[in-house]
Amino acid sequence: MLITDDFLPVPVPESLNATYLVPMAGLPTVGTKTAVQRLSGRLAEPVRGLARRMLDSPLMSVDTRPIHEFPELPPDLLTAFGATEAQLARLAAATHLVVVQADYRPGWPPAHEWAARAVAAAVADTVGGDVVDVFGLQFLDPATALRSLPDAQGRIRLVDWVLVPYSSDADGLWFTTKGLRRFGLLELQAQGVPDHLTRAWGAVMTGTARRLLRDWTDGLTGEEVPAFVQLPVLATVTGHDIAVAYGNPEQHGATAPVLLRLELDPATDPEADSFLTLRPPAGFPGPDGRYYATACGTLFTGITPDVRYARSGDAMSHAVATARASLGDIRARFLAGALPPETQLVVKYGLPGEDGPEYVWAGVTSWPTPEQIEGASASDANTDPAVRIGSAVVVEATDVVDWAVLDGTGVREGGWTQAVLDAGERPAPPV
Template identity: 45%
Template sequence: MGQSLTLPVPEALHGTYAVAFAGAPAAPRELAREQVLLRVRPPLRDLVVGMLDSPMLTLDLRPADEFPPLPADLLAAYRAAPADLAAIAGASHLLAVRAAYRPGWPPAHEWATRAVAGALGAAAGAPVVDVFTPRVLSPAELTASLPGADGEIRLTDWMLLPHTAGPHGFWFTTKGLARFGLPELQTENVPPPLLEPWGRLLNGLARRVLDLWLDELAAHETPLVVDLPEIVSVGLQDVAAAQGAAEQMRREVSVRLRLDEEGEVPVLTVLAAEDGPDRLESLCAALFGMPHPEVL
């Protein structure tokens, strides 16, 4: 039987977005309120306006050269359009939209800052940069990522899954779970034929781990730490839920999480629940019903 992993709960979480303006907007907070009321639907609108009217959300407008430069190489790597890169490079002013909020649901710090930045960017035709990633969010991507009337989101709209090639396979690391207070997930030495299925499995696992985290936060009043199971099941329903879809088939596999704290920030390394050769291949085959790579 697996044991528990004890994870610290941050006192507050922070969301930051940048809007690159060709010219300085007048009265940005008043403009933000006006545009949010115009462009954001309830019930999200009420949350955003409440954050705007509180000290939890700040708007910091300055000449562009008074901010550290936005990382053009990373923005390009995350598929920013050339026109957006040119607009960011030529911006006279940047507006930093920042918010802080307690861990839990809803993630008001992220929803409010993304909605405010998106409303201002849409009004001015200005690029919006998600500083956490970092990447440029198109108006369509930004609007689609915000929660609907049911308060649900697609996790994949808030999390990326970059991977890099190494001598023994691919290295996967999620980028987005930290928005909710969790360590990111990582897997080393993923065989090339598993590039797509292992990515899908990690998306589903991220959804399952986030649900476990939120359940624990909701069960305790301002906890300092949360215990998560070392052995976690991930199923086809989790994979679908990460994409905002539903899945009727209830097929699951188990993985083991290991908390690694040696680096700059802690990460959760994803391992097979049981060691053995072809263990990642076996997990993907069991979950997705795919043959082993050697018989493809």
């Protein structure tokens, strides 16, 4: 194998395993093959064929065991990864577990994961129960599990398979991925991420995972499983990678690429995980966190996609009034194609929330009437689960509080409220 400074040799495991559980009170009353057959109309190819073939092969096993024979699932970790009280109660009341396991070689498609999840969802669907993804320590209802499987074109959303947890340390936030090992690839990590980039950097990690997973599976296309796959030391990530990872390939801006350097961080403890660490390119002056902030600004078209709430005070009120007064003019320029070349128009608007409006940004794709704007969200919203990075949104002009024209370096025009926030203006004291 050729080793150069441009590539990082990453070891390839010989085989991969997927394990899914279906807790139930009593024994299953429907056979596994019958359960899969009942879902035939809800399973697209290639998953339908994979599930049937693997059920008939030694690559998959389906066993029913008394629940006390299986190691206890930690409720605290299940809760941390989204388990509800109802799901935990059903687990506590279960007497048996249907254990679905599958093995397969590294490469694409990940037949072990797709087939095992499909079979477990089919079994859970017959009893109105839950699927437990042992790798991710996540509960999935059957409908959610089925939605995560490939569509008729073989496409998946990577966010349904790879999580991005984070925690605080002395230098900022420590981000990791949890899910790339399903495909044989080491998990990613990044340290020293500034606190205000929580949501943005999670999306960048997901987009980076998508890019590296493509390089990884491209290196596994031969008939023989290689001992190593060479990944580029400098990974190139774009807004398109993020949009595709979130399942919105048609909703992405033409962002400049961002470079992230890969370092192999092998575990010293044989029981611990090794990581691929994301760092700035060699020679970057300053702390890593500064580069991460610049990368987020580039990938999210110059506007940090973190949630910002309204502040009272003269400066903010004046900024909103200025933006709203010029909406008609910027719409006319947008429709006439009169904006500067290689720029993007974005608007900031409010979503209703219990603590007041939540303000997020969206890239404008169409402005058919003065009253309504069509666009693609630049961030995930806290208050509306349907508003996700890259998702299509329709914005009422009356909800707009700011607009900006962005180029590769940031805000070129507009962005008055952002300037107030970035300047750290404080609300006026109450009278």
